Amino acid sequence: MSDSQQQPADDRDELEGLIGTTDEVVRSIKKAIAENRPEAAAELVKPLHAADVADLFEQLSPDERVALVNILGTDIDPEFFSYLDESVREDVIEEFDTKQLATVVNELDSDDAVDLIEDLDAKEQAELLQAVPPEDRALYEDALRYPEESAGRLMSREVATVPSYWSVGETIDYMRSDADLPSTFYDIYVIGPSYRPIGALPVSRLLRTDRPVAVSEIMNTDLKLIPAVMDQENVAFLFRQYGMVSAPVVDDTGRLLGAITVDDVVHVIDEEAEEDLLALGGVGETDFHASITDTALRRVRWLIVTLINTLIASSVISRFDATIEQIVALAILMPIVAAMGGNAGMQVVTVTVRALAMRDLTAGSNVWRVITKELAVAALNSIVFALIMGTVAAVWFSNVPLGLVLGAAMIFNMMWAGLAGTVIPLTLSRLGMDPAISAGPFLTTTTDVLGFFSFLGLATLVLL
Amino acid sequence: MSDSQQQPADDRDELEGLIGTTDEVVRSIKKAIAENRPEAAAELVKPLHAADVADLFEQLSPDERVALVNILGTDIDPEFFSYLDESVREDVIEEFDTKQLATVVNELDSDDAVDLIEDLDAKEQAELLQAVPPEDRALYEDALRYPEESAGRLMSREVATVPSYWSVGETIDYMRSDADLPSTFYDIYVIGPSYRPIGALPVSRLLRTDRPVAVSEIMNTDLKLIPAVMDQENVAFLFRQYGMVSAPVVDDTGRLLGAITVDDVVHVIDEEAEEDLLALGGVGETDFHASITDTALRRVRWLIVTLINTLIASSVISRFDATIEQIVALAILMPIVAAMGGNAGMQVVTVTVRALAMRDLTAGSNVWRVITKELAVAALNSIVFALIMGTVAAVWFSNVPLGLVLGAAMIFNMMWAGLAGTVIPLTLSRLGMDPAISAGPFLTTTTDVLGFFSFLGLATLVLL
Numbered sequence: 001m002s003d004s005q006q007q008p009a010d011d012r013d014e015l016e017g018l019i020g021t022t023d024e025v026v027r028s029i030k031k032a033i034a035e036n037r038p039e040a041a042a043e044l045v046k047p048l049h050a051a052d053v054a055d056l057f058e059q060l061s062p063d064e065r066v067a068l069v070n071i072l073g074t075d076i077d078p079e080f081f082s083y084l085d086e087s088v089r090e091d092v093i094e095e096f097d098t099k100q101l102a103t104v105v106n107e108l109d110s111d112d113a114v115d116l117i118e119d120l121d122a123k124e125q126a127e128l129l130q131a132v133p134p135e136d137r138a139l140y141e142d143a144l145r146y147p148e149e150s151a152g153r154l155m156s157r158e159v160a161t162v163p164s165y166w167s168v169g170e171t172i173d174y175m176r177s178d179a180d181l182p183s184t185f186y187d188i189y190v191i192g193p194s195y196r197p198i199g200a201l202p203v204s205r206l207l208r209t210d211r212p213v214a215v216s217e218i219m220n221t222d223l224k225l226i227p228a229v230m231d232q233e234n235v236a237f238l239f240r241q242y243g244m245v246s247a248p249v250v251d252d253t254g255r256l257l258g259a260i261t262v263d264d265v266v267h268v269i270d271e272e273a274e275e276d277l278l279a280l281g282g283v284g285e286t287d288f289h290a291s292i293t294d295t296a297l298r299r300v301r302w303l304i305v306t307l308i309n310t311l312i313a314s315s316v317i318s319r320f321d322a323t324i325e326q327i328v329a330l331a332i333l334m335p336i337v338a339a340m341g342g343n344a345g346m347q348v349v350t351v352t353v354r355a356l357a358m359r360d361l362t363a364g365s366n367v368w369r370v371i372t373k374e375l376a377v378a379a380l381n382s383i384v385f386a387l388i389m390g391t392v393a394a395v396w397f398s399n400v401p402l403g404l405v406l407g408a409a410m411i412f413n414m415m416w417a418g419l420a421g422t423v424i425p426l427t428l429s430r431l432g433m434d435p436a437i438s439a440g441p442f443l444t445t446t447t448d449v450l451g452f453f454s455f456l457g458l459a460t461l462v463l464l
Numbered sequence: 465m466s467d468s469q470q471q472p473a474d475d476r477d478e479l480e481g482l483i484g485t486t487d488e489v490v491r492s493i494k495k496a497i498a499e500n501r502p503e504a505a506a507e508l509v510k511p512l513h514a515a516d517v518a519d520l521f522e523q524l525s526p527d528e529r530v531a532l533v534n535i536l537g538t539d540i541d542p543e544f545f546s547y548l549d550e551s552v553r554e555d556v557i558e559e560f561d562t563k564q565l566a567t568v569v570n571e572l573d574s575d576d577a578v579d580l581i582e583d584l585d586a587k588e589q590a591e592l593l594q595a596v597p598p599e600d601r602a603l604y605e606d607a608l609r610y611p612e613e614s615a616g617r618l619m620s621r622e623v624a625t626v627p628s629y630w631s632v633g634e635t636i637d638y639m640r641s642d643a644d645l646p647s648t649f650y651d652i653y654v655i656g657p658s659y660r661p662i663g664a665l666p667v668s669r670l671l672r673t674d675r676p677v678a679v680s681e682i683m684n685t686d687l688k689l690i691p692a693v694m695d696q697e698n699v700a701f702l703f704r705q706y707g708m709v710s711a712p713v714v715d716d717t718g719r720l721l722g723a724i725t726v727d728d729v730v731h732v733i734d735e736e737a738e739e740d741l742l743a744l745g746g747v748g749e750t751d752f753h754a755s756i757t758d759t760a761l762r763r764v765r766w767l768i769v770t771l772i773n774t775l776i777a778s779s780v781i782s783r784f785d786a787t788i789e790q791i792v793a794l795a796i797l798m799p800i801v802a803a804m805g806g807n808a809g810m811q812v813v814t815v816t817v818r819a820l821a822m823r824d825l826t827a828g829s830n831v832w833r834v835i836t837k838e839l840a841v842a843a844l845n846s847i848v849f850a851l852i853m854g855t856v857a858a859v860w861f862s863n864v865p866l867g868l869v870l871g872a873a874m875i876f877n878m879m880w881a882g883l884a885g886t887v888i889p890l891t892l893s894r895l896g897m898d899p900a901i902s903a904g905p906f907l908t909t910t911t912d913v914l915g916f917f918s919f920l921g922l923a924t925l926v927l928l
Contacts, residue, residue, distance in 0.1 A: 014698050018688055019705065049686070051705050083707075095766050113578025160668075175672050175707055185668045186650055186709070203667040204624070204649045222513070224482055234478050239694060240734065241483065241515050243547075244510045245650070245709070260728050263707045269730065270704065273737030274818060281814025282807055288819045296844040298675040299811050304850060306807040308801040311856070317799070321792040328785040331795035335802070335912070337772040337783070343746055343770040347763050354738060355752045366523050373756055375592050385767060392775070448799070 003087075020052030026059050034062050038071040045072060052397045054083035058289060062091060069095040078107040081116050087289045089119065102131035107139075109182065110157040111264060114143040118153065151235050152228035154268070155249040155258035158182040161189045162215055164198060169211030170199075186261065187246045190219045197223060199246045225250045228257055233269045237359060239265040276357055279436035280350060282306075305441045313338070320456035323464060329397045330459050333406055340385060341413035341447035344390040348374050348421025349439045356429050357436070372420050376416025386410040406464055409455035410437045417447050484516030491524050496526050509536060518547035522753060526555060533559040542571040542828040545580050551753045562588075566595035569604075573647065574621040575728060578607040582617065615699050616692035619722035619730070620712040622646040625653045626679055628662060633675030635665075650725065651710045654677065654683045661687060661712040683805040689713055689714045692721055697731045701823060703729040712886045720855040743900035744814060745772075770903045777802070784920035787928060793861045794923050796871055801919045804849060805877035805911035812838050812885025820893050821900070833887050842882025846918045869926055873919035881911050 016022075025044060032041035045053060045068070053076070057065055069076075069092055081089060081104060093101065093116075105113045105128065116138055117125060125144075129137050139157055146152025160181050162171045171188065175181065188206060190199035199219030209218050213231040225239055226249045239262060240243065246261045278285065282302035287295040317324075317334070324331050352370070361370065386407035394403025424442050425435035480486070489508060489760070496505035509517060510840060517540065521529055533556055534541075547555060557565065557580075569577045569592065581604055589608075593601050603621055610616025624633045624645050635652065639645065654663035663683030673682050688702055690713045693825060700707065703726060710725045741751065746766035753758040781798070788795050816834070818827040825834065838907060849870035857908070858867025888906050889899035 014691070014694050015701070018690075018702060024732075051707070055705075058764050058824060061833070080912045114599050117544065166821065172671060175668075176674060181668075181672070184666045184709075202637075202648045203671055204645075207636060207667055207671060208645070210640060226482075227478070228480050236753060237479070238482060240730055241519075242513060243515070243730075245727065259751060261707065266704055266707075266726070266733065269733055273734070273741065277737065277741045277744065277818060278590070278814055283814050284809045288815055288824055288834075292844070295837070296841045299808070299841065299845060300848070302811065303845060305805065306803055307800070307849060309851065310803045311818065313799055317828075318793075319477050320795045321796065325789065325792050331788050331792075331798075332778050332781045332785065334795075335799065336771070336775055338799070339770055339774045344763070344767060347746045349767065350742055350747050351752055354585060356740060360522060360752055364632065369525070370752075373759070375765065377760045378754045380756070381767060382765075385771060399907065 014241055018428060019055075021049040021055045021059070026056060029068070030060065030064060033060075033071070037428065041071050041444045042075070048454065050077040050079035051083040054076065054085070054088075057092065058085055058088050065091055066095055074100060075102065076104075078104045079112070082108065082112040085289050086119060087180045087287075087294075089116075091205060093120070093124075096141060098127045098131050099158045101128050105132055106136070110143070110151075110258075111140060111155060112160030114140060114153055118144060118148065124286050126325065146228055149232045149259060150228065151230040151232065151249050154232055154235060154264050155226075155228070155260045156182055156264075159189060159248070160185045160187075160258065161191050161197075161256065162201075164192055164219075166188050166215050167211060168206060168213045168215060168218070170207045171206060171215055172211070181321045182259075185246070185259075187259070189248050189256060189259070190216075191256065194253070197225065197250065197256045199223065200246075200248070203357070206303050210235045225254065226260060227252065228365045233272055235260060236265050236268040236272060240269065242378075244363045265344050276353060276436040279434065280353065280440055282440070284437075302441070309445040309448060312445060313452055316449050317454045317456065320452075320460060321457055323460045327459065327463060329393075329399070329402060330456060333393055333402075334452055336389060337406065337413055338448045338451035340389075340410055341417045341451045342444045344378065344381065344414045345421040345443045345447050348378075348418055349425055349435075349443055352425040353436045353439060356425060361426070367426065371419065374418040374422050376413065378415045380409045382414035382418075385414070386455075401463055402459070405453065405458045409451065409458055412454045413447055413451045417443070420446055471526050478499060481843055483519075485519045485523070490520060493520065493532070494524065494528060494712075495532045497535070499510065505532065505535050514541040514543035515685065517541065517544045517548040518549070518552075521556060522549055522552050529555055530559055538564060538567065542566075542568045543576070546572065546576040549753050550583060551751075553580075557584070557588075557886065562595050562870070564590045567594050569596055570600070574603060574607070574722075575617075575619060578604060578617055582608060582612065610692055611639040611695075612774050613696045614692065615690045615724060617696040617697060618696055618728050619692070619724045620646055620728075621722045623712070623720065623723045624649045624651075624666075625655045625661075625720065626681075628656055628680045630653050631675060632670055632673045632677045632679060632682070632890070636681055638677070646723075649710070649723075651723070652679075653712050653720060653723070655720065658717070661714065661720045664710075664712070670875050673775055687712060687907055690724065691716065697736055699724060700729050700732040701738060704733065714855060721836075736821065740817060743898065744817065744904055748901075766905070773905060773909040773912060776909060780913050780916045781920065783922060784916075787920055787924045791866075791923065793857075793863070793866060794920060797857055797866075797918050798916055800853060801870065801873045801877055802912045802915035803872055804853075805845070805881045805915045807909050808842065808845065808878045808902060808909045809881030809885040809907045812842075812882055813889055813899075813907055816886050816889040817900045817903060820889060821867060825890070831890065835883065838882040838886050839879065842879050846875040846878035846882075849878070860864065865927055866923070869922045871918065873915065873922055876910055876918045877915045881907070882883040 029041050029044045032044060060068065084092065091115040105116060117128060120174040121126060123330055129140060158181060162174065185203065187200045187202055188203060189197045192198035199221050200223055201215055201219045224242060224247050226235055226247050227251050228251055244260050248256055249258045249260055251257055256303050261305060284301060287298050389410060390407030393406045394400045420443055427437050428435040493505050493508045496508060497767045520791060524532065548556065568757060582594060593604060607617060622645060626638065647923055651664045651666055653661045654665060656662035657800045663685050665679055667682045669682055686704065690711050690712050692700055692713050692715055710723050712720055713724055716720055748762050748765060751762050763814040853874060854867040854871030858864045884907055892899040892902050
């Protein structure tokens with residue numbers, strides 16, 4: 001892992017000059033806002049890329065954000081909104097009136113516009129949709145009809161298309177004339193009857209081919225047609241799996257509706273990875289930019305789960321209070337059994353959750369191989385650690401049977417962790433629940449309960 | 465979070481027909497291998513995309529992989545190797561002799577070839593480099609001189625370039641004539657004196673512009689020039705931050721060396737997200753496809769850390785054995801204090817690690833804001849849970865002072881968790897260590913030790 005270690009000192013040097021929002025720039029802008037010098041602040045923001053302005057806003061306090069929005073006004077690059085973190089965006093949008101928002105939305109590509117509109121509350125959304133031109137309104141309303149996080153929300157409506165009977169020359173002439181194309185595109189879709197895409201033509205290939213050649217001769221025909229209702233997670237999977245740069249989106253009759261490009265998918269990949277990471281860490285969604293009360297509330301769920309988990313464990317321990325009273329060493333050693341089982345199990349859960357997310361574990365054919373492998377791994381490691389800890393305990397308390405009991409309980413609990421670490425996420429996934437969220441708490445409840453029960457139970461039988 | 469729930473049943477339907485390696489195909493191929501029908505197996509593999517063949521191999525047992533390699537022989541699409549998981553790739557490559565590998569490498573783009581060569585051991589690498597044409601050898605040796613996981617390893621050497629004084633027409637004619645271009649490209653780099661890139665021209669824009677216009681008039685000049693030694697994590701950051709599709713890579717004098725495209729970056733983003741996820745889960749690197757002994761060995765490190773952590777905690781408990789002997793309820797309740805602190809702290813660690821990875825927390829300006837926010841969140845939640853659990857304990861054991869002691873210990877430990885959850889990852893990051901790997905163990909050691917110490921210590925003072 002040494003290659004991937006974060007080395008912030010080097011990092012900062014490496015990106016020096018490549019990113020706009022250096023610490024110094026942020027400090028200067030904060031200072032200009034604090035000292036009420038709006039022109040100076042605006043001047044500092046001006047040269048920044050829209051993405052850097054978004055970054056800057058994320059580093060400001062809520063009051064500074066409001067001040068800067070008022071300073072910049074409509075000078076803000078509309079693209080800025082696409083780069084902004086959602087929880088900060090809500091704050092910023094509140095400072096805009098409907099008319100200003102409509103101007104912003106007009107200047108965005110349709111996918112970015114939909115991304116902004118979908119986060120508004122129902123009333124704001126209705127007002128904004130009234131303020132945009134009717135043809136755009138229809139388009140946005142149409143996009144909002146698709147489920148959240150679906151291909152239909154992600155796609156851009158602007159697509160470059162040509163009929164299959166055209167030549168390269170005709171295509172180039174058309175591209176030069178037609179104004180209603182996306183600002184940048186990587187593939188041109190070749191359209192057959194009923195507006196169905198039948199091929200894709202990478203722009204660089206079009207450029208490298210002589211004018212008389214027919215587009216149908218040089219197009220790629222192994223298209224991945226993405227249904228508009230497809231979940232964005234599956235869209236990301238397809239892009240990643242096949243190394244795609246863009247893909248056509250179709251309705252249920254196969255008609256072309258729009259296209260998804262890889263830059264949108266990069267965001268989805270980030271989001272999905274973040275969701276899994278945060279879920280495993282017991283955080284529902286990213287709350288880095290959220291307020292104190294929101295953050296506290298969002299984290300309560302997991303703490304309640306932890307509390308219930310430990311209450312169950314405590315009630316198991318309380319059944320053995322007589323045993324503990326006689327042998328206090330048990331109270332001293334029992335956290336070891338629970339922790340080793342819990343952590344070994346979380347290793348398995350993490351690997352299994354990742355494999356499920358990467359679709360490495362969907363086929364029925366490899367489930368049994370994974371389970372038996374994890375059991376074998378657990379057997380190896382549990383025996384090693386049981387030997388170590390059993391010896392330590394026997395020496396520490398000059399009590400060989402106590403060491404044997406500890407070792408046996410550790411082997412039992414770590415074997416269980418190996419089994420449950422695969423079976424729990426797999427079962428949750430089959431039941432349609434997100435294993436990243438629920439597998440951890442389920443697992444540690446069982447490793448705590450079984451850890452305490454096996455150790456204290458065995459001790460009661462053997463040592464008393 | 466309900467929107468992002470995994471629903472495998474739907475998933476499979478959604479991707480039906482879009483991915484080649486369905487359960488059925490995998491089963492049929494396994495069957496053909498088992499029944500020694502090589503032609504049937506080859507016939508089933510033939511229509512699959514290289515990425516699907518890679519997927520298929522990942523689902524086979526080691527023996528089946530060897531059998532299928534021998535069946536397919538040199539019919540395998542070279543691209544297949546770029547898609548294959550590293551640990552599986554090692555197995556597969558062993559079945560190829562140097563000459564066969566040289567053929568594969570020749571057919572790959574230079575970045576994919578380097579990706580394959582860098583994983584070979586020194587002897588295999590030397591042999592392979594002897595077997596490729598001299599001009600390619602120089603190119604690969606050059607690439608291998610850059611650090612692992614650097615832009616120099618990631619970039620493709622094939623780049624489309626034009627001088628700045630050319631027109632659109634000249635550029636198009638040149639693209640049509642010149643054969644030494646990448647298979648697909650999205651930007652053409654405009655080159656100034658000393659072969660320095662001075663602009664980028666999206667291919668679609670070139671296509672849409674009239675022939676007489678000069679390329680220097682329509683090129684983008686806000687280039688992000690990536691130094692070849694830059695760490696891939698920073699490359700990914702720049703692509704994500706600025707929504708880039710390709711970027712030029714330069715040497716330390718600013719000369720153009722090659723280009724990185726977004727499809728390579730998608731892999732990096734996946735890798736980096738996976739590293740953080742697995743590290744937080746206590747798994748060093750992905751071991752899903754690794755052998756049993758390798759997997760067991762890789763997981764030992766974290767289990768040793770857990771063992772040391774719990775041994776320290778146990779030694780803390782043992783100092784209070786006399787207290788526990790008198791009040792067994794303490795042994796029953798003490799896991800609650802440790803677990804609530806540990807889990808609340810891991811929530812903070814997870815959010816902080818993610819913010820560091822996303823560079824949301826590099827600026828000195830927002831560190832204090834984050835720490836005070838987390839302390840405030842911890843104060844809110846610890847008071848709520850201390851009230852609940854204090855009451856439960858007081859009622860359960862009919863002992864109000866015990867409830868007060870428990871509540872006080874919980875508040876202390878959860879406040880500590882809020883502080884340590886931000887400060888530990890930040891400090892590790894400043895020291896050049898990966899917070900995703902080490903922050904968790906550090907944190908839980910402190911929350912265990914302080915949890916047991918504060919609860920049992922306070923109990924000794926107040927209740928005896």
